[in-house]
Amino acid sequence: MSRLADNPPAIAPHPTLGRFFSKADQKREFVRRVFDGGAASYDRIERLMALGSGSWYRREALQVAGLVKGMRVIDVATGTGLVAREAATLAGDPGLVIGVDPSAGMISQAGKQLPIRLIRARAEHLPFSAGVFDFLSMGYALRHVGDLTATFREYRRVLKPGGIACVLELTRPENAIRRVLLRAYMKGLIPCLSRIATPEHENRAGTTLLWRYYWETIESCVEPATVLAAMQAAGFVNVTRRVRLGIFSDYVGHVPT
Helix, strand or coil: CCCCCCCCCCCCCCCCCCCCCCCCHHHHHHHHHHHHHHHCCHHHHHHHHHCCCCCHHHHHHHHHHHHCCCCEEEEEEECCCCCHHHHHHHCCCHEEEEECCCHHHHHHHHHHHHCCEEECCCEEECCCCCCEEEEEEEEHHHHCCCHHHHHHHHHHHHHHEEEEEEEEEEECCCHHHHHHHHHHHHHHHHHHHHHHHHHCCCCHHHHHHHHHHHHHHHHHCCCHHHHHHHHHCCCEEEEEEEEECCCCEEEEECCCC
């Protein structure tokens, strides 16, 4: 487990990916559209990509971060509800979990599978009063937001004193061999599998675009030190990052009591 360096780098905005949009203010609409297009097949591809281990990993990460029975949880960028499902199990009651996501397609898919409250909203503007939640989770979506600093300030705002934020994210491996292997897997194999696994009546083009974009955001993701610095600048304390397999990062921060 690594801790924030004594002199963290300046906080930088998320990169704009010129292959998909030319201006930063176009990112929000592009992200919403690309996830709408791939929503129907998202869970199917995720299971292939994670080799069936995703559910266990998400649940274990939430437990280690401090999610326990009775906590009120907000799952930001909930997508199809993969993290929210594990949060509901740990909290002991689906009624304690609220999922938010800007994509209508993703919200629709989550609603078919989970008995939790679902709201369309963005990470930078959560439609809740201050100090409402005990625990905030976000699974593999931080690199899709437009403003890191605004996002973490909003996370701190909706959490109670003593509340916990747990952000799961994929990170570009530091090891060159792992980078090559991950690139081949994500840029070659996964788009191919997505085309095969997506029925003709679903949006194959949208699914392929989603997974192409998914890889590009990993390739150009914000450095872990910048994420940690942004959390600390927003007012979180005891900010840590746990790394697994050189790829999976669990960022955890606490609101002061």
